[in-house]
Amino acid sequence: MTNPLRQRARKQYSEPFREAFGDQVEREFIEQLDAYYSDPRSSLYIHQLEESFYKQRLDHVGWKPYPKDGLVTFGASGTDKCDLEVYYRNQKIKPEKRHDFPFRGRQRRQGTAIIEMVQLDLIHMPVRLGDRAKFRLKKTKSGEYAIEDAAQHRAVYEVEMEDGYKCRFAITAKPDGILEYEGRDLLFEYKTKATGLRTMNGKLDFKGPDAGHMRQVTAESLVFRINEGILLYESTQKPSWFSDEERKSVTKGQKTWREGAPLADVRAFYFSISAEEQHALLHHLAKQARNVYENTKPTVTPEMTNKCAFCDFFYSHCQADQPTKVIENLRQVERQMAKSHMAGKFEHRNLVEYLSAVPEEAGK
Structure with missing residues (x-):
């Protein structure tokens, strides 16, 4: 099947048909x-x-x-x-x-x-x-x-x-x-x-x-x-x-x-x-x-947390290394997502997972 998102231009031929x-x-x-x-x-x-x-x-x-x-x-x-x-x-x-x-x-x-x-x-x-x-x-x-x-x-x-x-x-x-x-x-x-x-x-x-x-x-x-x-x-x-x-x-x-x-x-x-x-x-x-x-x-952004599941070496270190201001910003974004159409979706679940493992003393 053809890749629907292929960005290369394709010419369409009808008479005679030529395959891209x-x-x-x-x-x-x-x-x-x-x-x-x-x-x-x-x-x-x-x-x-x-x-x-x-x-x-x-x-x-x-x-x-x-x-x-x-x-x-x-x-x-x-x-x-x-x-x-x-x-x-x-x-x-x-x-x-x-x-x-x-x-x-x-x-x-x-x-x-x-x-x-x-x-x-x-x-x-x-x-x-x-x-x-x-x-x-x-x-x-x-x-x-x-x-x-x-x-x-x-x-x-x-x-x-x-x-x-x-x-x-x-x-x-x-x-x-x-x-x-x-x-x-x-x-x-x-x-x-x-x-x-x-x-x-x-x-x-x-x-x-x-x-x-x-x-x-x-x-x-x-x-x-x-x-x-x-x-x-x-x-x-x-x-x-x-x-x-x-x-x-x-x-x-x-x-x-x-x-x-x-x-x-x-x-x-x-x-x-x-x-x-x-x-x-x-x-x-x-x-x-x-x-x-x-x-x-x-600075950690909500988008970055979509890659955390495949971070094999620094996952816990990252969570323990964030300033309080960064963690609070992530929590605020998570609360907004939870009230929107993003609730429960891939990006929201990843952010929740990241925040659930943030130690209490992080940023202090």
Whole structure:
């Protein structure tokens, strides 16, 4: 399906009809995946390819520190963090390590394991499908598959801000893959969804790719100077092995087949990043980096609390570190939201959750 929020302009043709390039990329990528996974040989890996893939992964096992050049460095996947988390990460503050729900640990492990299999499958597709494999993993100059650590690159930027301040910082990126398609390079990012088939499809139909994921690929487009690519979403819930449309024991909201076909468990979205989007991201990161250089601690805003659930290191520290005036302002906003149409919605729940964990002595 077409992403309803795609910002790139599309021309409409009637006589003769010509498919828009982005639609073509999405359709042909899904067709390639379907052709491969419906092939009985897809579960049988070729020894030489499997060995080269895992040898490459072993070669990159280990921690690789950033160069000690004094620059704030943003990971592409971390460009959606709130201003305060970025500030804390670059201070001499000991990160907290919180216990989490066990299922979340299993969910993270599941996503990590599946992308490894997807990458291995992409390597096999040209062999199994021949010319039907239109998307192929590129190789680096050293002959490695262009995935993650083998493709990782760090780039330094200098942004002149409105008041003339010149802010230097770095972005590092290691995409899930760089693909070749019709003589052009495409960035590839893969995301798992554990919310279920219906929820995943409904959300993607309504909103398109996640804003944080788009910010990630925008950062990658800057680092690799590749402005287009594919975001692939896969639901970890799969359709019933056989049709459940006529099964009375399965409620309507739980059925995974519709009109004789299984619901989509993978969705591909083509993206094309504009110069304006890159410019906006660079200035956003420059603002965050400047806070670090000038030791200016950002003030918590209600919007920031929407990211707290994914802050693994500074959640409690943040709540205990806020001045009384900031906490009171957040409480006033929460009271207003509770009396408005926002009551009980996502943003309101996140703000309530944040305030519920603020210690009594905070700000004193």
